Amino acid sequence: MLERYGHGGDLRTAAALYGRPAEAFVDFSSNMNPWGPPEGARAAMLRAWERIDAYPDPAARTLRGALAEKHGVPIEAIWVGNGAAEAIDLALRALRPTIAAVAAPGFAEYETAVEHAGGTTRPITLRPDDDFRLRAEDVRAAAEEGADAIVLGHPNNPTGQPLAQDVVEAALEAFRGVVIDEAFLDFSPEEESLTLVRRAAERPGLFVTRSLTKFYAIPGLRLGYVVAHPDGIARIRALAVPWSANGIALEVGAAVLADRDFAERTQRWLPPERERLSARLTALGLRVFPSAANFLLARLPEGAKAGELQTALGREGVLVRSGSTFRALEKDAYIRLAVKKRDANERLLEVMAAYLATAREASAR
Ligand SMILES: Cc1ncc(COP(=O)(O)O)c(C=O)c1O
Incomplete structure (x- = not known):
């Protein structure tokens, strides 16, 4: 489990689990501002x-x-x-x-x-x-x-x-x-x-x-x-x-x-990028909850499992947070994702679409 120590962003555990160097992951499992640190x-x-x-x-x-x-x-x-x-x-x-x-x-x-x-x-x-x-x-x-x-x-x-x-x-x-x-x-x-x-x-x-x-x-x-x-x-x-x-x-x-400029740029960047990511995830069949933060909570479509998805994406070098370690979230049904820069978000959507297609095929069998 990626959240072995209770949090996202554990690149060392990711490296051990998925067989890649820690710096080779795109990390959606912890929620840092992708434009930082400031100059x-x-x-x-x-x-x-x-x-x-x-x-x-x-x-x-x-x-x-x-x-x-x-x-x-x-x-x-x-x-x-x-x-x-x-x-x-x-x-x-x-x-x-x-x-x-x-x-x-x-x-x-x-x-x-x-x-x-x-x-x-x-x-x-x-x-x-x-x-x-x-x-x-x-x-x-x-x-x-x-x-x-x-x-x-x-x-x-x-x-x-x-x-x-x-x-x-x-x-x-x-x-x-x-x-x-x-x-x-x-x-x-x-x-x-x-x-x-x-x-x-x-x-x-x-x-x-x-x-x-x-x-x-x-x-x-x-x-x-x-x-x-x-x-x-x-x-x-x-x-x-x-x-x-x-x-x-x-x-x-x-x-x-x-650095007031950095703060203003971040606050201007986030809402449209978050909306875009949310809409694209919704189009993939996830239920995305409204958020005022730089992360999104989403419920996976029927047949998809958070643990499986986390592993499938981890092997592709993309880390997401499973909802299973949060009290009161239905096990294996939720993931939490950081909002990152456009190209990283696109990579996430790509590997996610591939996993969801496999999960759909498996549940249709
Ligand atoms: C909701 C929330 N509060 C506080 C913290 C702790 O933040 P810090 O890095 O400043 O200790 C975290 C870290 O993940 C968090 O998610």
């Missing part, structure tokens, strides 16, 4: 290298200052660390929920983080007939049944659905602790109106986590942050390991954030 990242990395014999700024002031300006929040409302994965983990340790509601399917690390913080999770099942939308009444019901916190993706992974306004309000009303993971929100041209960072800076108990690794395509560097009320940030700081964001990541982070 300035390499020079920033080399600048940081010149100071590699000194500790990084323990308060990450330059990057936090740039993020504070971007979001219009005070610098005291921001904590920077080693990827959104660490940000989520620390937000939950700061909140210490007893029972945290999570959407299913959702990003598996939310459950792990709740458990690390000493709590248990209560899944809220999302349904395909509803396009996997989370409903405000289900959020309220989770609180009535004893959950004291909620952790939600905005947009959610793997479904790509952003949170509706009434769901946000229901969550803020019903729970003492709310963690909203906006790891993919910067891909949306509506980022400004959808983000909860400004509310998080003012409202104790609301923690927003963000990532720089997806949008700027620097997952190898690891860089993410939390926006919360300064009291919540102080709790996170007390729990965190010092210098968790390294000097190279801090310098690159500030450089890529300054």
